[in-house]
Amino acid sequence: MDTEKVDGIFEEFKNTKILVIGDVMIDCYLTGKVTRISPEAPVPIVNVQSRSYRLGGAANVALNLKSLGADPILCSVIGSDSKAKVFYNLMEDCDLTSDAIVPMYGRRTTIKYRIIGNNAHIARVDDEKIQQLKEREKRQFLTTVEQIIDHNNIDAIIFEDYDKGIFSKDLISEIISFAKRKNIFIAVDPKEKNFNNYKGVNLFKPNMKELSRGLHVEDNAELTLDEIHDLAKKFSNTQQIDRVMITMSSKGIAFYDRTNDSFFHQPAFHRRVSDVSGAGDTVISVSTLFLLKGHTVEETCLASNLAGGLVCEYVGVVPISASQLKSEFQKNSDTAPEK
Numbered sequence: 001m002d003t004e005k006v007d008g009i010f011e012e013f014k015n016t017k018i019l020v021i022g023d024v025m026i027d028c029y030l031t032g033k034v035t036r037i038s039p040e041a042p043v044p045i046v047n048v049q050s051r052s053y054r055l056g057g058a059a060n061v062a063l064n065l066k067s068l069g070a071d072p073i074l075c076s077v078i079g080s081d082s083k084a085k086v087f088y089n090l091m092e093d094c095d096l097t098s099d100a101i102v103p104m105y106g107r108r109t110t111i112k113y114r115i116i117g118n119n120a121h122i123a124r125v126d127d128e129k130i131q132q133l134k135e136r137e138k139r140q141f142l143t144t145v146e147q148i149i150d151h152n153n154i155d156a157i158i159f160e161d162y163d164k165g166i167f168s169k170d171l172i173s174e175i176i177s178f179a180k181r182k183n184i185f186i187a188v189d190p191k192e193k194n195f196n197n198y199k200g201v202n203l204f205k206p207n208m209k210e211l212s213r214g215l216h217v218e219d220n221a222e223l224t225l226d227e228i229h230d231l232a233k234k235f236s237n238t239q240q241i242d243r244v245m246i247t248m249s250s251k252g253i254a255f256y257d258r259t260n261d262s263f264f265h266q267p268a269f270h271r272r273v274s275d276v277s278g279a280g281d282t283v284i285s286v287s288t289l290f291l292l293k294g295h296t297v298e299e300t301c302l303a304s305n306l307a308g309g310l311v312c313e314y315v316g317v318v319p320i321s322a323s324q325l326k327s328e329f330q331k332n333s334d335t336a337p338e339k
Contacts, residue, residue, distance in 0.1 A: 001329075001330055001333035002330075003330060006326055006329055006330040006333070007326070009293075009295070009329075010068065010069060010322060010326055011069075012293045013068050013069040013070050013289050013293070014069040014070070015069075015070075015071055016069075016070040016071060016155050016156070016289065016292065016293075017070075017071045017072075017073065017152055017153055017154050017155050017156075018065050018070050018071070018072045018073070018154070018155060018156050018157070018158060018288065018289075019072075019073050019075060019100075019145075019148060019149065019152075019154045019156070019157045019158070020058050020061045020062045020065070020072055020073070020074050020075065020157075020158045020160055021058070021075045021076070021145060021157060021158070021159055021160065021166075021175065022057065022058030022061070022075075022076060022158075022159060022160030022161055022162065022166065022167075022189075023057045023058055023076065023110070023160065023161065023162035023163070023164035023165070023166050023167075024055070024056070024057045024058050024059045024074070024076040024078060024087065024101075024110075025056040025057040025059070025109075025110035025111065025112055025128070025162070025164070026053055026054070026055070026056060026083060026086055026087055026090070026109065026110070026111040026112070027053070027054045027055070027056040027111075027112050027114065027277075027316065027317050028051065028052070028053050028054075028111055028112065028113045028114065029050075029051070029052045029053075029054070029114050029116060029316055030046065030048050030050075030051055030113060030114070030115045030116065031048070031049060031050045031051075031052075031116045031117075032046045032047045032048040032049045032050070032116070032117055033046070033047050033049060033117065033118060034046055034047070034117035034118045034122075035047070044117055044122060046115055046116075046117040046122060052316075053086055053090060054090070054316060054317050054318075055087070055090050055091070055094060055096075055317075056112065056278070056317050057076075057110070057160065057162050057164075057281075058074060058076055058158075058160035058162070059074055059076070059087075059090075059091070059096070060278050060281040060317050060319065061158055061160050061189070061281045061284060061285055062074040062096055063094060063096070063319040064281055064282050064285035064286070064319040064320050065285045065289070066094070066095070066096065066319070067319040067320055067321065067322050068285065068286070068289060068320065068322050068325075069322060070289060072096065073097060073099070073100055073148055073152065073154075074091075074096060074097070074098075074100060074101065075100035075101070075102075075141075075144060075145055075148060076100075076101055076102070076166065077101075077102045077103075077104055077107065077133065077137070077141060077166055078101060078102075078103055078104075078107065078109045079103065079104065079106075079107040079108045079109040080103045080104065080105045080106075080107070081107075081108060081109055083108075083109040083111050084103060084109045086109075086111075087101075087109055088101075099148075100144055100145075100148050102140060102141055102144055104137055104140075107129075107131060108127075108128060108129040108131075110126070110127070110128035110164060111126075111127045111128070112124060112125070112126050112127075112128075113125040113126075113127065114316070116315075128164070130163070130164055130165050131165045132165045132168060133165060133166060133168065133171070138168065138170075138171055141166070141171070142171060142174055142175065145175055145178070146178055149178065149179065149182060149184070154179075154182070154184055155184070155185065155292060156184060156185040156186070156187060156288055156292050157175070157179050157184055157185070157186050157187070158187045158188070158189065158284055158285075158288055159172070159175075159186070159187070159188040159189065159190075159198065159201075160189050160281070160284070161188070161189065161190050161191045161193075161194055162191060163191040163192065163193050163194075167193075167194050167197075168194075169194065169197045172194060172197045172198060173197070173199075176198070176199075176200060176201065180200065185202050185203075185288070185291070185292050186200075186201040186202050186203070187201065187202060187203040187204075187205065187284060187287070187288040187291075188201050188203065188204045188205065189205050189206075189280060189281070189284040190204065190205075190206050190210055190214065191210060192210060192213045192214055195210065195213070195214030195215075196214065196239065198239065198241070199239045199240055199241070200239070200240045200241070201241055201242070202241075202242045202243065202291070203241075203242065203243050203244075203245060203287060203288060203291060204236075204239075204241045204243070204244050204245070205244075205245045205246075205247065205280070205283065205284050205287060206244075206246060206247075207246070207247045207248070207249070207280060208223075208246060208247070208248050208249070211228075211231065211232075211246055215231055215235060217231070225254065225263075225265055228246060228248075228254050229254070229256060229263040232244040232246060232254065232256035232263070233256050233258075233261075233263070236256055236258040237258065241258065242257070242258055242259055243255065243256065243257050243258065243259070243291070243297075244256045244258075245283075245287055245300075245301070245304070247279075247280060247283055247304075247308065248268075249268070250268050251267070251268060252265060252266045252267040252268040252301075252305055253265070253266045253268075253283075253301045253304060253305050255297050255300075255301050257297055262297070264297050264298060264301060266298070266301035266302060266304075266305050267305075268305060268309065269305065269306065269309050269332070277316060277317045278311055278316075278317035278318065278319075279308040279309075279311055279312050280308070281317075282304075282307045282308050282310075282311045282319070282320045283304045283307060283308045285307075285320070286300075286303050286304045286307045286308075286320070286325070287300050287301075287303075287304045290303055290304070299333070302329065302332060302333065303325065303329050306325060306328045306329060306332060307320045307325050310324055310325060310328065
């Protein structure tokens, strides 16, 4: 594929309004040196030399969309605490609007501390309290979502579910119903709890672990592509979901398309993997934009596979570089078979 055509694909993403709804968090990286073991316990002592904060969860999806040229609106719930101030500052630094962020008294803003010593990931500390939204809070959040949709020309919605308490079966159902009345494309990056609550969406993107747990298949089961095809087809038909994309780490991506009863497998590309954090956020961002703009399943899987692999080469959660993805996509586009 020539440069002009690839540039044209990415040019289509500009000004595309995507509403990202989901759990947000702050990723904090404590990086330092280890020179001794603690006398109190057989654990390394990390002398912290730097501390950095990044947007995580659904906020990282918004960052990926922005990096690709789209216009994301992030809708979530955070606490009214000191960490919320850090979150708002990060949003401002990244030029993301916080108009649809709903602060709620008594709620804790999630922050994940990753402790890195001598370039090795030593530990992660999750400072959070998982709370389901109360009925009053649910109504408040739903009103915010509906107002954002009503006052913006939303092209697609991405549900980014991290099981932190925002989503419930009835809230998901109401948002989907409202979006469908507006003919909005709906994509989902699921977790186990609400796995079966996204009936009728356009794109559903679990990884293998989420698929196994959501469909009650043994986690350690070595499924063949034929078995994955059968699972995806049955799930897609039962839930009336148009397309199911399954990310399989080093085995690539499997994709079932109910609209024409087809199955496609995109093998993974060899990468120097430093950190898999945030790869799923990148994949749902890229796949949503490609499908929304009418590109083939083959092109969508190729771009998503490349994008997910690229971000894994970096330590920590980072958004995809559009220029790097364009270069890789152009270089490898001949490997995507024509439909």
